[in-house]
Amino acid sequence: MTTIHFEAVPAVEAHRRTPGLVVMKFGGTSVGDTDKLKRVAKRLVAAREAGSKVVAVLSAMGKTTDELIRLAHEVSEQPHPREYDMLVSTGERISNALCAMAIHDLGHEAVSFTGSQAGIVTDGSHTKAKIVEVRAQRIHTALEEDKIVLVAGFQGVSTSTHDVTTLGRGGSDTTAVALAAALGADACEIFTDVPGVFTADPRIVPTALKLDRVTYEEMLEMSASGAKVMALRSIEVARSYGVKLRVRSTFAEGEGTWIGEEDDVVLEKAIISGVTHDTSEAKVSIIGVPDRPGIAAKVFRDLARAGVNIDMIVQNVSQDGAASITFTLPKTDVPIAEPILDSLGAELGASRIERDPDIAKISLIGAGMKSHPGVAADMFDALAEAGINIEIISTSSIRVSCVVRADQVERAVQAVHDRFQGFAQARVDG
């Protein structure tokens, strides 16, 4: 039967296709209460009745996972990771079992599987496990029996200890994409509370457009720079295995946004796919350290060892030979970083360390950027015209990011989106 080794076999050809199969993933807000679960059940039945084979991956209902985490912290200051996974994995079992019941009431056969029963085999890294293999025998059997298959997202079973593992936040996206890859599905549909991927957050930019298509690379950059529509890792897995993704609304009709290879997307005039923003990071500056080799390496090695994720980095050297290092990190990592920064500051003889939580990052993303020089300059120009100061800049081949003051982020997104609106338009008419 179908067995994909996710580390060992990177090729898409490694697995058989299951024609007519669609994997449909529904997030927590899509299954927030029993009424919404019943609507999801109807949607799955409609897909089955339209002729598709259906595998669905449901997240936990609404705030269930948060509530379980709250309980964990009531009984333990540092919940044991194995037991934490045992605990929080129950939320998805509840929502998937309930949806299977609702499907039965609609006159269709359905079966819900835990991650373990679905054959989602992971490494043993509790709370952040990686899928290493999908053993899809039970799913294939259930599909052959004409059942709608529901799989508890976000979880698996450790290949070494046979313990329950979880994949970390956003893990249900990864479950869905991994299943779509292993089963050879026609597509993996990510149902959410917005109709697709937008050129900017419509709450900030009312003229933001829904994109018909984006490339994997663009979606990766958008997710990494603040777009919340899909979890970053799941997009990486989709790209590796060539899984066609589609983001669409749970409770409205509509084509949504397709995410695929660059060849599939009309790129000629469509330089830009969108403007994203992120207010979840803080800025730290270590000021007045000696300008000698190895200082930056020491700083970032110590932080990495503690598991702190560093995003943007700038190093300046002043005329008197003292250097300063500035970087951004998730605000949630600041408590972990604090003691390391204090001892680093003393050890390196820094004159002072500045913390600044009031920053925002705005990013312009577009695969067409590679062949269109001048995009970054246009972006800086648009920000300057709006009177917005840029504090840090970082770029990739298809992304330009700028750190600005947090209270200017909405104006910044609006200004950059206005400047590039015409370029994004081409992507929508498709």
Next chain:
Amino acid sequence: MTTIHFEAVPAVEAHRRTPGLVVMKFGGTSVGDTDKLKRVAKRLVAAREAGSKVVAVLSAMGKTTDELIRLAHEVSEQPHPREYDMLVSTGERISNALCAMAIHDLGHEAVSFTGSQAGIVTDGSHTKAKIVEVRAQRIHTALEEDKIVLVAGFQGVSTSTHDVTTLGRGGSDTTAVALAAALGADACEIFTDVPGVFTADPRIVPTALKLDRVTYEEMLEMSASGAKVMALRSIEVARSYGVKLRVRSTFAEGEGTWIGEEDDVVLEKAIISGVTHDTSEAKVSIIGVPDRPGIAAKVFRDLARAGVNIDMIVQNVSQDGAASITFTLPKTDVPIAEPILDSLGAELGASRIERDPDIAKISLIGAGMKSHPGVAADMFDALAEAGINIEIISTSSIRVSCVVRADQVERAVQAVHDRFQGFAQARVDG
């Protein structure tokens, strides 16, 4: 390793003993919130530090299971049994994982297992599965690693389909007793919100005494006739495998009540172990049916086929040759019985069918009754003196039960307990 086949191997000698092992079971009210869970964790650690090997079985927290059942009925009129088990089994996973975390915080190693991980193998009867085998390898390994082992009660895994099953209400008691049998534990302790088994409900009879010891047979009769301290099936399993049981309070010290073989219990003067009562049954009379062979058989065969549990039965024949059949059944079974009774009434030409929900059953239980004739007569006499009319009588070798009016049950219990108080006393000093 230890594998007990519960259907096939009835002998106690079939398994190895694990000296120093105690199985400790905590019900829903004992783990009602995170504070109580932390107190249970302390109790388990105390037992471990006192030198015992500890396997604990926790029920779901307080009203968790009721809440899950409510959700099931919100999405489905008749929840699919397989999915129902998938759903309601999550409650015990939550409480056991949380308790394991709390134990880690107290500096001890602990591991929580699902029913499946613990090797609780059942038949495939969803919502009322029976344990057929315990494959205790993972538990033995964890005990050898000096861990406190927690097992989610009330659940197992189907031997044929590998689906999650549940054992029905009270199933956590059965999980605990089956584990104690399979592991060869020194004892199985049932922790609850009362200090032990009483000669009558202390809320009704303030002078009721806590018993130090009762026999399996007495405990079976007491549970079957209204005592709620342990689930009936778990006592049957304990008796079959010779598991020493002890009922005690979760949140108070005290010896509790030991339940074991008759030989272990001082019976000379201790004729009576207690008075129980039960207001959960209703009475039905089918009046004016022909007095010919096969009528009663037909009535009870039809009701049994529908899954209705009949308790007490009386048949009378009047002088004109017409018979009437009276029986009691759980009030919850009345809606199932109604249509069968209506068609039986028509088919048998009964003159009428009477339903009476306002009854109560009071029972007097004692292993010593077998060698002390006259106990039943004394009980009837006590009720008559109190002016209480007896509607139905049924007896076993160690029990006498009488149906009385529901509004007289408290006076009836008090009157019978008063009459036999002296006989029960001997059981307490033991």
